[in-house]
Amino acid sequence: MEILRAGQTLSTLAGVSDRLKQVYKADLRSGDCLIVQTRNSLYKMEVIGDGWFEITGGWFDRKGTSPMRVRINGCTWGGRAIKPNVAAACGLCLEFGNRVVTSPIQQIFVLSGGSWN
Secondary structure (H helix, E strand, C coil), rough: CCCCCCCCCCCHHHHHCCCCCEEEHHHCHHHHHEEEEECCCCCEEEECCCEEEEEEEHHHHCCCCCEEEEEEEEEECCCCEECCCCECCCCCCCCCCCCCEEEEEEEEEEECCCCCC
8 A cells, every 4th residue: 555645745646546445436336335444443334325325333433423324525635635536545534524534544345235234
C-alpha cells in the first residue's frame, strides 16, 4: 500500500490515488455490501440505492445510531480534498454524509448483493 504523507502536493496525491485499492460508487448496486476496516474501527455499509447506504459499526455503534442511513461523500486524505466518486479507498479516510470522517482505511471487502446473509 502507498504511504501518503502530510505536505504532499495535490498533484502528487492525485497521481498516487489512482494506484490505491478503491471501490467506485458507480460500480456498486443495491444490495451490495462493503466491509471496511479502518485503523480504529470496522464498518458494514450496505448499498440501499440512489446513493444511500445503511451503515453499522464504528462511530455509528459508539453513538448508538446503528444502523443509520447516510450517503458517502467520498474519501479524503484527512483534509478538504475529496474523491467524491469513491466509496472506499485503502490509505484514505472515508467521509460520510453526516460529516463523520474515519481513520485511514486498511482493508476493503466487497460482497455482491445476494452473496451474503
